[in-house]
Amino acid sequence: MSVVSGLLSNALVSGAVLALAGLGELLAERVGVLNLGVEGLMALGAMSAVAAVSGTHDPAVGVLAALATGAAAGSLFAFATVVARASQVLCGMALTMGGMGLAATLGRPFAGQPSAATFPVLPIPLLDRLPVLGDALFRQSLPVYVAFLILPLFLHWLLFRTRHGLALRAIGENPAACDAVGMKVLPLRFAYVVLGAAISAGAGAYLTLGFVPSWSDGVTAGRGWIAVALVIFAGYRPWRIVAGALLFGFVGALGYLAQARDWGIPSAFLGMLPYLVTLLFMMLPALTGRGRVAAPAALGVAYYRDQR
Incomplete structure (x- = not known):
């Protein structure tokens, strides 16, 4: 595998975590709910996936466990913010802190141990033989294909090509x-x-079953916060989120290459570089005055039907 192919492959593997987390956050924000609990959700998903595969040795079971855990935690958050109309910011912070704390406590038996199962590579016949790009793009695991192609394509179609998507965007506005x-605002939210x-x-599940792959306290490393910021500065559009996630992954892969080849750059700076470059990239539209995209008008605002 060439250097270029290796960099692109590692960028996809690393960026897939952020892409999945950002696309999940996109759905909540498009209907007007700001979920700052992504970091906690990723931690819970990562821990539950490792716990599930420790007994089954099946990554599919790990993903299902993570999705179920995320849905359960999301239901509590949705009840508090959508039904009880509590502060979305405070509930999101509580979800982050509570999720990370619960994951750290329940995940102690698995800390430092490699995952009992990981996602296998699924090469796409013929395409995986292409020079340079074949190994990088078409010899990945299923979650990478989902993160960079299947899910953003589906969400773009859903949000911008269907009446249902128009209704979702209208609810956020x-x-x-x-x-x-006659739209069912609260049930849809x-x-x-x-x-x-x-x-x-599910992004957390991929983190510990594909990217790392092992569980440790703090394994999410702030990616949930980057995902929240990425959604905002990507203009609430799936493909821009994917592009930002790929940039994050590419800079991270470049840092790994620098360490492997001993370029003389401090490791602490290389570890910080993906976050720094991604944040600068997301700030660029605001600094240049171009590409400004307003958030959904009702984002973060509880809806009271008797006050309409």
Whole structure:
């Protein structure tokens, strides 16, 4: 495998975690709910996936366990923010701190141990033989294909090519008007917050069953916060989220290459570099005055039907 092919392959493997987490957060924010608990959801998903495969040795079971855990935690968050109308910011912070603490406590028996099962590589026939790009793009595990192709393609179609997607975006902009024409605002908000939470937890499952692969306290390393910021500065669009995640992965892969070839760059700086470059990239539209995208008008605002 050439240097270019290796860099691109590692970028996809690393960026897939962020892409999945960001796409999950996108669903919640498009219906007007700001979920700052992505870091906690990823930690819970990562821990539950490792725990599940320790007994079954099947990564599919690990993913299902992570999705179920994320949906359960997301249901609690959705009940608090959508039904009880508590502060979305405070509930999100509670989900992050509580999720990370619970994952660290329950995950102690698995700390430092390699995952009992990992995702196998699924090469795409013929395409995997292409020079340079074949090994990088078409010899990946299923979650990478889902993160960079299947899920963003589906979400783009759902949000921007269907009446249902138009309804979801409208709920994020003006829930009172949607309620007035008969849309089920609260059930749709609840459902998509839960679905987004499950996908974010699935990102944690891929982290410990594909990218690392092992469980340790702090394994998410702030990726949940980067995912939240990425959604905002990517203009709430799936393909821009994927592009930002790929950039994060590429810079991280470049750091690994620098360490392997001993370029003389401090390891602490290389570890910080992916976060720094990604944040600078996301700040670029604001600094240049181009590409500004307003958040959904009702983002972070609880909806009271009697006040419409």
